[in-house]
Amino acid sequence: MVQMRAVVYDEPFKVSIQNVEKPTLLHPNDVIVKITTSCICGSDLHMYEGRTGAQPGIVFGHENMGIVDEVGDGVSLLKKGDRVVMPFNVACGHCINCEEGKSAFCTEVNPGFAGGAYGYVAMGPYQGGQAEYVRVPFADFNALKLPPGKEHEEDFALLSDIFPTGWHGVELSGFRPGESIAVFGAGPVGLMAAYSAVLRGAAQTYVVDRVPERLQKAKEIGCIPIDLTQGDPAEQIKKLRGGKEVDRGVDAVGYQAVAADGKTEQPNAVLEGLISVVRPTGGLGIPGLYVPKDPGAPDSNSAKGYITFPFGKLFEKGLTVGTGQCNVKKYNRYLRDLIIAGRAKPSFVVSHNLSLDDAPNAYIKFDKRIDGYTKVLLHP
Incomplete structure (x- = not known):
């Protein structure tokens, strides 16, 4: 052998x-x-x-x-x-x-x-x-x-x-050139999604994270960094836009999302943020990984792959959702x-x-x- x-x-x-x-x-x-x-x-x-x-x-x-x-x-x-x-x-x-x-x-x-x-x-x-x-x-x-x-x-x-997956996240959101987009997560896939949006002609690309080095990388490729330790990221983005929401959003975080402190797991944090920050009839792309079972989940529902998020608001705004691996x-x-x-x-x-x-x-x-x-x- x-x-x-x-x-x-x-x-x-x-x-x-x-x-x-x-x-x-x-x-x-x-x-x-x-x-x-x-x-x-x-x-x-x-x-x-x-x-x-x-x-x-x-x-x-x-x-x-x-x-x-x-x-x-x-x-x-x-x-x-x-x-x-x-x-x-x-x-x-x-x-x-x-x-x-x-x-x-x-x-x-x-x-x-x-x-x-x-x-x-x-x-x-x-x-x-x-x-x-x-x-x-x-x-x-x-x-x-x-x-x-x-x-x-x-x-x-x-x-x-990661390059195709980032591109896929933007594609899943229904993005069109000239639109604005918010990417939650500035890890490798999030940065690739942001980079893909820039390559595809986004008017503005906002990138949400809490790690300074990652936010700096986002800025270097022409994106607008949003530090979630400084407050609700959706509200920060809307404030920068004079109260307007963005056209599209990408979840590049997945089921191990955390609160602003960077330690407390909150599996629905990104989904809630996206539903809040994307305009009515806009779209969400979710290439971030979600699993059917999570042995280390912070609650019993998440352990079974059940994530709570404001479906009523999603419905009210007529948002489209694209999910899945690339x-x-x-x-x-x-x-x-x-x-x-x-x-x-x-x-x-x-x-x-x-x-x-x-x-x-x-x-x-x-x-x-x-x-x-x-x-x-x-x-x-």
Whole structure:
């Protein structure tokens, strides 16, 4: 049995580098990719903190890119040596949802659950790529070819998840060029949503967070930072606008939203804020993660995935709501070409490039939001 190094979940707040079995071709449509870059995602922290049903032994990593190392007999578009990036979604390419461009909700790769992903609890038997190698099923469909070489490595790595997911959040909101938009959360996905809104021609983009470094990043890309420690963010935004609400809103936080103190969990905080700040007949995009079960929830309803929010106000204002994980394939080739053309450089969010061996310490610092750890790229 050939082994490789990988980031393995041990218990809440602990991962380690372990030797695990190197993946092999299991189907003619598979390829094996030698990882050059894998990212730590905020979604990984949900498992890391014990806020999911993840069991010890899972190999983390759903944001993966690298070089094709082995090719199954049924693969026709890829060859050994190709540089590729994979959507975090594992999808078959031929079920009804995949045919409609909704690859995040593939019905074949993970029966009983809407969609599959690498290295994530309940998302199928697909080992993560925070490792030296990863197996890519349905590879012709799931792997996006990149120009050879090492140029744009940081930017292309973000095509696996956060750049498309940020773009998707804006899309879900129904955004149109020239509109105003408020993005709650200035983590990597929130900053990507704000950046996407700027690229797509937003008149004003407001970004809500409580971490000064994140708000500064938002300001640097032309957004208006809103510090939630200074009062109700919806009211702050409306005050800046002479009492007017915004056209669209994006929830880039999800179920672990906190109150202004940064410590008290309030799962409905962002949803309430968005309903308050978006104008009647406007739209909400919710790419922030919400889960069916939360073992660490602050109340019994939230533990079962039940979130209370003012549905009456939502109805009164006639707001539209778009939710769900990003169909990365819907966007990634176009965002790739924006990067190649020099029109987009999403890597401004990257704070650290580290070796795979540094992952355990990186998880600690990223989870605590210390030492400037915002977006970490791992290189085996």
